Amino acid sequence: MNLHEWRDRPSTVSFGPASWQSRALGVLTALTLRPVLGLLTVLGLLINRIWPAGLQRAHLDLIDRPLRLIRPLPGTVVTEQRLPHCPAEWVVAPAAQGSDRVIIYFHGSALVTLGLNSHRRFVSKLSEATAAQVLNVGYRLAPQASIDEAVEDGLDAYRHALALGFEPGRIVLAGDSAGGLIAADTALAVRDAGLTVPAGQVLLSALTSADMDLKYRALRDHKDVLFPFMTVKFIYDVFATVNGTREVPTMPAESNSAGLGPFLLQVGTNEMLRNDTFVLADQLAAAGVPVWVQVWDKAMHMFQLSFDVNPDARRAVAEIASFVEHVTSAAHDEAA
Numbered sequence: 329m330n331l332h333e334w335r336d337r338p339s340t341v342s343f344g345p346a347s348w349q350s351r352a353l354g355v356l357t358a359l360t361l362r363p364v365l366g367l368l369t370v371l372g373l374l375i376n377r378i379w380p381a382g383l384q385r386a387h388l389d390l391i392d393r394p395l396r397l398i399r400p401l402p403g404t405v406v407t408e409q410r411l412p413h414c415p416a417e418w419v420v421a422p423a424a425q426g427s428d429r430v431i432i433y434f435h436g437s438a439l440v441t442l443g444l445n446s447h448r449r450f451v452s453k454l455s456e457a458t459a460a461q462v463l464n465v466g467y468r469l470a471p472q473a474s475i476d477e478a479v480e481d482g483l484d485a486y487r488h489a490l491a492l493g494f495e496p497g498r499i500v501l502a503g504d505s506a507g508g509l510i511a512a513d514t515a516l517a518v519r520d521a522g523l524t525v526p527a528g529q530v531l532l533s534a535l536t537s538a539d540m541d542l543k544y545r546a547l548r549d550h551k552d553v554l555f556p557f558m559t560v561k562f563i564y565d566v567f568a569t570v571n572g573t574r575e576v577p578t579m580p581a582e583s584n585s586a587g588l589g590p591f592l593l594q595v596g597t598n599e600m601l602r603n604d605t606f607v608l609a610d611q612l613a614a615a616g617v618p619v620w621v622q623v624w625d626k627a628m629h630m631f632q633l634s635f636d637v638n639p640d641a642r643r644a645v646a647e648i649a650s651f652v653e654h655v656t657s658a659a660h661d662e663a664a
Contacts, residue, residue, distance in 0.1 A: 334590075334654045337620060339613070343643070344625025350640040354598055354628045358553040369559040376566050384471045384570060392443035400452035411488060414481045415466040417444055421456035429460040429656050430494045432485050432526075434514070436505030436533070436630050438560075439470045439478075440567050447504075450633045454502070457649040460656075463489060467510055470567040475513070476577055482514030483521065496524040498656050502648075504630045505601070508534025512580035512608070515588050528589040528655035530648055533601055533629045534608070537581040538564065542603040552600040554629045560600065581608040590618035592651040594644055596627025622647060 375383050400406060401421060409416040420427075431454055435447040444466045455462045467481040482501070489499055503511035508531035519525050540561055547557055568576055581604060591612055595605040605621060612619040624631065624640060632648075635641040 334620065334651065335618075339609070339619065340621040340623065342623045342625065343640070346624070346626035347639045349638045350624075350628075350631060350634075351626050353631070353634055353638060354553040354626055357628055358551075362552075362554055362556060365554070365559050366556045369556065369562050372562055372566065373558075376571070380566075380571055383566065386471065388441040389437075389443050389469050391441055392445045395442075395445040398445060398449050400448050401456055404452040404455065406448065406452075409463070409488075411465070411481060411484045413477070413484065414468050415444065416485060416488075417448075417464045417466075419448060419451045419455055419462045419464050421452055421459075423459045424455045424461050427459055427461050428494065428498050429458065429652070430489050430499045431455070431458060431460045431462045431530075431652065432482070432489060432499060432501050432511075432514075433462050433464050434467060434482060434501075434503030434507030434510040435464070436503070436507045437469055438563050439475070439506045439535075440563060441469065447633070450635070453635055453645060454648065457645050458652045460500070460652060467507075470563075471570060474574060475509070475568065478510050479513040479517050479577075482510050483517045486514060486518055486523070486526070490523070497527050499526040500528050500530060500652050500655060501526050502530035502532070503534070504532035504632065506535050508532055509536055509580065512536060512591075513577070516580065516583055516585065519587050525587060525589055527658075528591065528651065530592045530594075530651060531605075531608075532594050532632050532644075533596065533599055534593065534604065535601055536604045536608040537579050538576050539581075539607075540564065542607060543600040546600045546603045550598050550602070552629065553598050555600060557600065581611050583611070584615060585612050585617050586615040588612075588615075588617050590620075590651075590655050592620050592622070592648065594622045594624065594632065594647070596624045596629065596631050598626055599629040601629065620651070 403422040405420045407418040465485045467478040501511040
């Protein structure tokens with residue numbers, strides 16, 4: 329792809345109409361996972377009323393253990409890595425062997441669950457598509473850890489990549505859902521630590537604002553096929569703020585992002601975090617940071633992970649690969 333093509337693109341692009349596979353996944357999720365999440369939320373609210381201290385000791389990331397059965401793409405080499413406060417792993421597809429390009433990836437988690445296992449296959453797809461080595465980061469989760477501690481893990485991962493000799497202009501931070509929040513906050517932490525910022529950031533269906541009204545307004549236009557509103561509010565109220573006793577740091581949409589590299593933001597029409605993406609894009613543009621928003625018709629939250637069966641997800645991954653090529657090559661050319 330011509331590297332100037334991204335500079336000539338409009339800031340917001342809509343992709344559609346949705347494939348039948350993407351629509352079917354949305355319907356299936358709405359009929360199965362969404363009711364389960366709603367039921368678990370009601371149960372969580374009841375436990376929080378009776379025994380809030382016990383709920384704060386819950387390790388909701390246990391669900392990630394059986395997900396180790398999800399295999400990466402064939403030929404992918406996975407190497408365990410230990411950061412100062414959390415596990416990580418290098419995920420390298422055959423096309424990325426020996427590459428000097430790195431993606432530091434933060435998995436979606438709703439701040440409280442999933443992990444390296446749940447996203448290993450998608451991360452291997454990213455490595456294959458971008459020809460980049462991927463550092464998959466198992467950052468600390470709520471309620472045991474705060475968002476600030478998760479961002480500290482992100483900063484440790486970035487410093488680790490630098491210590492191995494990778495150039496900032498060849499590094500991209502990426503993440504989906506709450507992992508998108510950690511990716512954006514890590515970029516800000518890198519800048520504030522006085523380090524050279526990475527080449528760019530890729531945020532997928534990212535949580536970037538603490539404003540619940542943004543999410544409620546999004547639901548008035550399109551139903552979220554995965555999350556009931558009360559689930560997201562429960563996670564924020566009970567786990568992120570520990571029932572109002574823990575202050576949530578300033579979120580990316582309310583921060584000053586001046587000096588960061590370009591952003592690619594992907595979001596589906598059928599998810600409540602849609603408005604988070606638009607508010608962040610406005611803030612980035614006001615700070616002079618290049619930003620491109622891609623809106624995918626009828627796509628559900630984190631639809632990119634369905635690339636095995638969903639052509640829209642595969643196209644989204646191809647867009648990510650093009651963006652990574654653009655920002656890492658542009659930064660490399662400028663350095664030269």
